[in-house]
């Protein structure tokens with residue numbers, strides 16, 4: 001098995017990957033499938049086939065609790081616009097350029113063509129992800145909606161295709177025993193839907209993280225958890241970790257376009273919300289100066305592996321911005 005695996009899921013039912021529950025019982029949905037949800041679904045597939053005892057085996061612990069990474073599953077439209085990117089504040093004309101990227105030293109404040117002001121991205125999705133809305137309920141014996149069980153939920157539509165990467169020991173999650181896993185359920189008791197089919201490509205290679213001269217550009221596809229030497233949350237990656245993975249010394253963060261995010265979730269077993277934690281938001285972008293340009297192989301590894309802590313829970317996944325007309329490489 002290779003160091004990384006690309007997986008593509010096709011939704012055979014609508015999928016709701018819930019965000020933090022809201023007080024008005026309207027469930028927000030992610031426009032993608034977070035790595036934590038993918039990891040949970042693969043672990044559930046193992047337990048379904050081999051029983052709960054499997055969770056005690058070293059094989060299970062290395063795969064699901066080890067040093068691997070479970071990245072998020074995205075469509076092209078759901079990836080965030082990097083926070084380093086400026087766009088028109090108002091509608092652009094046909095002749096206007098669409099994006100300026102401060103990570104590439106593009107610091108315009110107005111459009112050359114229409115002179116409209118430019119504003120930094122807030123990390124919104126790059127395109128429009130088609131969603132549908134459904135209301136579901138659970139009834140009591142008296143036939144009334146049980147308290148807290150009436151939800152209006154937006155869901156990713158059937159037939160949507162989403163892709164992402166697993167890295168390191170996490171790639172073993174795709175095989176239970178020697179049997180490949182072909183279907184998964186992203187549903188929970190709270191959604192009752194969410195079947196997908198799974199295609200695995202172990203020959204695909206991730207695009208290497210972007211490199212300009214001796215600098216690399218890192219863009220977060222998922223929230224990231226970094227900490228300083230005292231264990232407090234930090235808003236910048238650990239240069240020692242980057243040096244290890246890149247095989248060259250990472251010297252300095254020369255550009256950072258970041259926001260904080262709050263990451264919570266729902267603990268299905270207890271039916272309670274998980275504690276909300278501080279993380280660097282998806283879309284955050286860093287430009288890191290290295291002692292020399294890292295090799296494309298090392299940059300591919302970093303792209304699939306991600307950065308920071310809790311990568312097995314989907315934190316710190318990276319993505320590479322789509323190629324631009326200016327052809328930066």
Ligand SMILES: [Zn+2]
Nearest residue numbers: 096111113114
């Ligand atoms: Zn313009």
